[in-house]
Amino acid sequence: xxxxxxxxxxxxxxxxxxxxxxxxxxxxxxxxxxxxxxxxxxxxxxxxxxxxxxxxxxxxxxxxxxxxxxxxxxxxxxxxxxxxxxxxxxxxxxxxxxxxxxxxxxxxxxxxxxxxxxxxxxxxxxxxxxxxxxxxxxxxxxxxxxxxxxxxxxxxxxxxxxxxxxxxxxxxxxxxxxxxxxxxxxxxxxxxxxxxxxxxxxxxxxxxxxxxxxxxxxxxxxxxxxxxxxxxxxxxxxxxxxxxxxxxxxxxxxxxxxxxxxxxxxxxxxxxxxxxxxxxxxxxxxxxxxxxxxxxxxxxxxxxxxxxxxxxxxxxxxxxxxxxxxxx
Amino acid sequence: xxxxxxxxxxxxxxxxxxxxxxxxxxxxxxxxxxxxxxxxxxxxxxxxxxxxxxxxxxxxxxxxxxxxxxxxxxxxxxxxxxxxxxxxxxxxxxxxxxxxxxxxxxxxxxxxxxxxxxxxxxxxxxxxxxxxxxxxxxxxxxxxxxxxxxxxxxxxxxxxxxxxxxxxxxxxxxxxxxxxxxxxxxxxxxxxxxxxxxxxxxxxxxxxxxxxxxxxxxxxxxxxxxxxxxxxxxxxxxxxxxxxxxxxxxxxxxxxxxxxxxxxxxxxxxxxxxxxxxxxxxxxxxxxxxxxxxxxxxxxxxxxxxxxxxxxxxxxxxxxxxxxxxxxxxxxxxxxxxxxxxxxxxxxxxxxxxxxxxxxxxxxxxxxxxxxxxxxxxxxxxxxxxxxxxxxxxxxxxxxxxxxxxxxxxxxxxxxxxxxxxxxxxxxxxxxxxxxxxxxxxxxxxxxxxxxxxxxxxxxxxxxxxxxxxxxxxxxxxxxxxxxxxxxxxxxxxxxxxxxxxxx
Numbered sequence: 124x125x126x127x128x129x130x131x132x133x134x135x136x137x138x139x140x141x142x143x144x145x146x147x148x149x150x151x152x153x154x155x156x157x158x159x160x161x162x163x164x165x166x167x168x169x170x171x172x173x174x175x176x177x178x179x180x181x182x183x184x185x186x187x188x189x190x191x192x193x194x195x196x197x198x199x200x201x202x203x204x205x206x207x208x209x210x211x212x213x214x215x216x217x218x219x220x221x222x223x224x225x226x227x228x229x230x231x232x233x234x235x236x237x238x239x240x241x242x243x244x245x246x247x248x249x250x251x252x253x254x255x256x257x258x259x260x261x262x263x264x265x266x267x268x269x270x271x272x273x274x275x276x277x278x279x280x281x282x283x284x285x286x287x288x289x290x291x292x293x294x295x296x297x298x299x300x301x302x303x304x305x306x307x308x309x310x311x312x313x314x315x316x317x318x319x320x321x322x323x324x325x326x327x328x329x330x331x332x333x334x335x336x337x338x339x340x341x342x343x344x345x346x347x348x349x350x351x352x353x354x355x356x357x358x359x360x361x362x363x364x365x366x367x368x369x370x371x372x373x374x375x376x377x378x379x380x381x382x383x384x385x386x387x388x389x390x391x392x393x394x395x396x397x398x399x400x401x402x403x404x405x406x407x408x409x410x411x412x413x414x415x416x417x418x419x420x421x422x423x424x425x426x427x428x429x430x431x432x433x434x435x436x437x438x439x440x441x442x443x444x445x446x447x448x449x450x451x
Numbered sequence: 452x453x454x455x456x457x458x459x460x461x462x463x464x465x466x467x468x469x470x471x472x473x474x475x476x477x478x479x480x481x482x483x484x485x486x487x488x489x490x491x492x493x494x495x496x497x498x499x500x501x502x503x504x505x506x507x508x509x510x511x512x513x514x515x516x517x518x519x520x521x522x523x524x525x526x527x528x529x530x531x532x533x534x535x536x537x538x539x540x541x542x543x544x545x546x547x548x549x550x551x552x553x554x555x556x557x558x559x560x561x562x563x564x565x566x567x568x569x570x571x572x573x574x575x576x577x578x579x580x581x582x583x584x585x586x587x588x589x590x591x592x593x594x595x596x597x598x599x600x601x602x603x604x605x606x607x608x609x610x611x612x613x614x615x616x617x618x619x620x621x622x623x624x625x626x627x628x629x630x631x632x633x634x635x636x637x638x639x640x641x642x643x644x645x646x647x648x649x650x651x652x653x654x655x656x657x658x659x660x661x662x663x664x665x666x667x668x669x670x671x672x673x674x675x676x677x678x679x680x681x682x683x684x685x686x687x688x689x690x691x692x693x694x695x696x697x698x699x700x701x702x703x704x705x706x707x708x709x710x711x712x713x714x715x716x717x718x719x720x721x722x723x724x725x726x727x728x729x730x731x732x733x734x735x736x737x738x739x740x741x742x743x744x745x746x747x748x749x750x751x752x753x754x755x756x757x758x759x760x761x762x763x764x765x766x767x768x769x770x771x772x773x774x775x776x777x778x779x780x781x782x783x784x785x786x787x788x789x790x791x792x793x794x795x796x797x798x799x800x801x802x803x804x805x806x807x808x809x810x811x812x813x814x815x816x817x818x819x820x821x822x823x824x825x826x827x828x829x830x831x832x833x834x835x836x837x838x839x840x841x842x843x844x845x846x847x848x849x850x851x852x853x854x855x856x857x858x859x860x861x862x863x864x865x866x867x868x869x870x871x872x873x874x875x876x877x878x879x880x881x882x883x884x885x886x887x888x889x890x891x892x893x894x895x896x897x898x899x900x901x902x903x904x905x906x907x908x909x910x911x912x913x914x915x916x917x918x919x920x921x922x923x924x925x926x927x928x929x930x931x932x933x934x935x936x937x938x939x940x941x942x943x944x945x946x947x948x949x950x951x952x953x954x955x
Binding site for chain 2: 327
């Protein structure tokens with residue numbers, strides 16, 4: 124049992140987890156791992172938290188993992204947990220840390236002193252494409268319209284997003300404009316501290332378009348409030364078959380905001396293989412399908428070496444763009 | 452609408468949903484009483500339970516019950532221990548805690564309960580009548596107006612500058628505004644003023660700071676002045692009932708603040724906190740002069756105003772949530788997530804597609820508020836007994852809840868060090884007679900003030916928004932009046948007292 128390595132700190136998280144989810148399911152024939160301790164670099168209720176708890180729920184209910192415990196360790200915008208995992212690597216072989224695209228962005232800007240190479244890469248599990256949306260009454264109906272409006276008056280064609288300048292939503296907007304042959308530096312990006320406020324700004328006409336996550340865009344579009352004018356996927360996504368991709372509209376760019384799991388550096392090979400096996404098997408279970416559908420996640424599975432090359436590619440694309448925008 | 456009302460009544464009065472309201476309110480009030488656990492964390496914990504029920508009306512009724520239950524219970528720790536657990540109840544401690552110290556804890560809790568009930572009920576009534584119309588009003592507010600609204604909120608500080616402490620109150624406000632800039636701002640993706648310390652990257656936590664400013668100095672003060680501590684026993688519940696005169700005094704306050712609070716709650720991003728500060732400031736400004744001096748020393752109006760306003764604002768925040776699908780606060784954002792997980796998409800079509808959800812929630816608010824009142828009133832004597840515990844036994848409890856409150860939300864031990872560090876500083880400031888509330892108000896409003904100002908600057912390439920947007924200008928003028936009027940009145944009164952009244 125590795126679970127109690129951090130028992131003292133984990134106590135509260137585990138207590139909450141025990142309240143929130145029913146106890147571990149009966150282990151049947153196909154158990155792969157006895158227990159996993161999930162390290163969540165942010166507080167309860169955030170995206171990382173939901174990913175870790177949802178994954179743990181699916182793994183235990185499906186009987187792939189006997190027991191899952193959770194620990195929220197916020198601080199430093201996620202950097203504290205990364206530092207902790209690296210510093211206490213030897214006692215954390217039973218721990219998986221959840222993370223996502225910001226680990227790449229924040230390592231590049233130096234906000235995190237470490238980067239993903241300092242950790243053992245387990246697997247990218249889910250993802251979300253990005254989308255550009257406009258209000259339902261907006262005269263803009265496609266990326267062409269948006270680009271035309273931008274050409275006519277760049278200053279009045281502000282694009283909003285839920286992240287800081289240089290954060291994900293900004294980079295997506297810049298990436299799209301860049302690929303469309305416009306000057307990414309000329310884009311007026313307005314940051315909002317939460318998706319809801321950015322949405323209110325879009326509907327009130329303060330901003331012309333909004334750069335946001337695809338699953339959020341689909342919800343808003345289903346509610347009849349926005350039009351999705353471009354998605355950063357390679358092909359159309361079944362959740363919104365009418366939404367055109369950027370590539371269809373002649374803008375050659377794609378982007379995935381992934382979420383995945385990392386382990387402590389120096390994790391023994393056999394353990395790593397065991398975790399990757401458990402996660403791989405998870406995708407075929409109905410329990411995972413329930414959790415995935417409930418949260419509107421898209422399965423984007425990258426294990427081991429694939430994960431590594433995916434991250435390196437993303438780091439390069441984002442790094443180049445950030446240099447261009449003057450963030451590096 | 453009548454048809455909708457009937458559907459709502461039918462849904463809300465089913466046995467299951469009645470149990471949901473009662474259960475939600477109970478859980479909300481009791482957990483809300485603990486400092487440090489705000490509605491957001493309670494709802495986050497309750498979400499899996501709600502989702503597993505599968506019925507969206509029942510789930511939303513439960514979660515809404517937890518939400519306003521927590522706001523209802525949140526005032527208890529503000530009043531009894533001076534330990535506000537949620538930003539929305541900070542203003543309740545300004546007069547609630549002095550009342551408790553004067554042995555009027557029971558009365559304070561009763562006023563809080565009645566004000567909360569009235570705010571919630573009137574808010575629900577307004578929600579029922581105006582929700583569809585208000586959704587468009589919420590969208591009239593741009594970043595520029597939010598900036599101006601925060602300035603109006605800051606003018607609440609004038610309320611603490613009455614007794615020759617203008618300079619001190621201003622200094623503390625500025626200090627609070629400065630503390631709000633620590634961490635990664637929304638403007639830059641670089642950390643500011645963190646001195647390379649990773650734990651400061653996300654800034655100071657509200658709960659940590661609130662505990663450090665209010666609750667911890669309270670405990671330390673008692674330790675350092677043991678004579679006061681030994682007396683104790685003051686919390687005897689002498690007068691639980693409010694007299695006819697007092698009822699007459701707070702009725703107009705409750706009426707005004709229910710409406711004002713509700714409309715502020717409708718604006719996404721403003722919410723209960725601003726509503727409570729503004730309610731406090733406005734009521735103080737329109738009160739007669741002799742009553743004004745009582746504000747901050749245990750005025751019943753000063754307690755009734757923020758308590759009504761924050762509950763009304765809570766109800767108001769359901770307008771953008773249900774009619775536009777826009778969460779105005781962290782708590783409503785979590786509610787939105789839960790709704791979407793239950794395949795209910797809030798937005799303009801909710802009332803047409805799923806009227807039973809919309810109306811059942813509103814109906815359950817009436818029931819919930821009534822449940823809360825019935826539940827709370829008989830309990831008040833027992834809750835108020837907390838204060839009749841001799842102070843030297845109470846201190847460890849205050850310390851325990853303060854430390855736990857700061858730790859539990861983030862699970863970050865550094866918060867404890869920050870808490871103790873600031874707590875000691877705050878105690879020193881308190882001995883030097885600096886008001887601490889302005890610091891907290893500055894801190895709470897500072898972030899929003901800066902973000903909205905910066906956004907407006909960016910959108911208008913400068914500060915042109917101040918005169919180009921009439922509503923912004925109007926709000927800024929109101930803020931100026933709120934600051935200037937009291938000192939002008941004070942000056943006139945002084946001149947008149949000296950027998951040189953000017954002209955009229």
